[in-house]
Amino acid sequence: MKKLKYIIFAFTLVLASCSDDYFDVNSSETAPTTTSLAPQLRIKGAIENTTGTAQYRGTREVLGIMQYGSQNVANYYSETWSSFMTTGSYFLWQNSYVYALPNTADLIVLGETYDAPNYSAVGKILRAYIFGMTTDQYGAIVMGDTYDGISSMNITPGFVSQEEAYTAIFTLLDEAIAELGQESSIGLNEEEGDVLYGGDQDKWIRFAYSIKARYLNHLSKKSSGDLAYDADAIIAACQSGINSNELNAQQNFGGGTPENDNQPFSANGYGSSRMDYFSDFFVNLLKNPLNLSSEIEDPRLPIIVPEAINGGYKGVIIGNGLNDESGDDFSLGNGGFYTSATSPTYMITYSEVKFIEAEARFRKNDLVGAYAAFKEGVLADLQKLNVPQDQITSYMDLIDTEISADNIALSHIMIQKYIANMLNPETWVDMRRMDYSDTIYHGLKRPVNVNLSIFPNDDDWIQAMMYEYNEEDRNYVNMPNNDPLIRLTTPLWWNTEE
Known part of the structure; x- marks a missing residue:
């Protein structure tokens, strides 16, 4: 029953930008829905699902790992790395692939259909952002076989390695930067849908470079191949990136009744x-x-x-x-x-760009x-x-x-x-x-009541997230090993020293 429910749910794609609810979706079956709305009517939904569903869920379950917020009860699963966290009931995967990514795929196709490369560019930037969050929590992910706005849904997609995912992310960002320099038939804020940058393409370019700097900086332990750490490339991306707080990439909230x-x-x-x-x-x-x-x-x-x-x-x-x-x-x-009603969700800020630059300069x-x-x-x-x-x-x-x-x-x-x-x-x-170093983060300790059956030693920290049981139910042939003893404790590719 869970499997059937998930498959039916997975075919329910994409939010309309005029919706008042992130989870109010267009009706569809397995076929693409790109012709139902022009791109200027889809950009708002693409942005809001990137932050309101994908990033939100990417933050929610790791709060107890990042140690910003705490529960009022002891032994909460996401704080002690147990229970649902070890059985695959974690929904960044679903929020990325069902809610957020289909919008970006449609935006890319609609941009091409309407001779509006700026919309394709925004779709690629948001797509890179979502793929980046997803691979950084799971490692190997689905990329080419996921919904692309053209083909029917593939419910047993293949996975790519994290190294391949990073290569694709950089390609998406470079293509987007180039497309934002081209003429377009429709302005990004034609229907006031660009709730991130109000149609300013130069700001989108700086956003793209900032995200590129972030992902280049993740490679601090890689020393060989095409994705070796390159401090100069990071610094160059930072210098082309967000250069003031006025350009911070943030989703604002009105604090209203909804x-x-x-x-x-x-x-x-x-x-x-x-x-x-x-x-x-x-x-x-x-x-x-x-x-x-x-x-x-x-x-x-x-x-x-x-x-x-x-x-x-x-x-x-x-x-x-x-x-x-x-x-x-x-x-x-x-x-x-x-954490107030009108507090923004920040995607990346000027301060982060400067700290990325500071780390790159420190390393060189x-x-x-x-x-x-x-x-x-x-x-x-x-x-x-x-x-x-x-x-x-x-x-x-x-x-x-x-x-x-x-x-x-x-x-x-x-x-x-x-x-x-x-x-x-x-x-x-x-x-x-930083290997959860208390030399780097003074005072950092593992949670009280941590799951000792998987993390028995004081220097054992959680390294990745479990793939959801829905994916395991229907796509176990393609999915990487999901044994919690392996998934939760094995460092991701970028976190493996060379």
């Missing part, structure tokens, strides 16, 4: 239950982000984290729950800068350049959060006092990037690339 008009992790959002409280690790990090002997709180702390009802800022230990303590003693997860031993990019990244994030100018000045002066080109460390860059990328699944990529 649930999907609210930030998913806000009190009225559909993911509110996953952010009961902020985590102990995150709150403590904000209390001493520079790891000084005398703690100096980050000015972003009271902006991001609500004060507890009984006063002060206190997070819940991951996997521990409230443990008979009063919830009034802890900082609620809903209501801060990132350009420490002066690394420090300059690092400072610009911190400043951009402070300004994004509207920190008062006097506090910005004091914090930047403190950084100049404590850090310089002579002593900048990878930890400085990664901690500030961790703070700036709140609720972005990209953080999990970074934590794995």
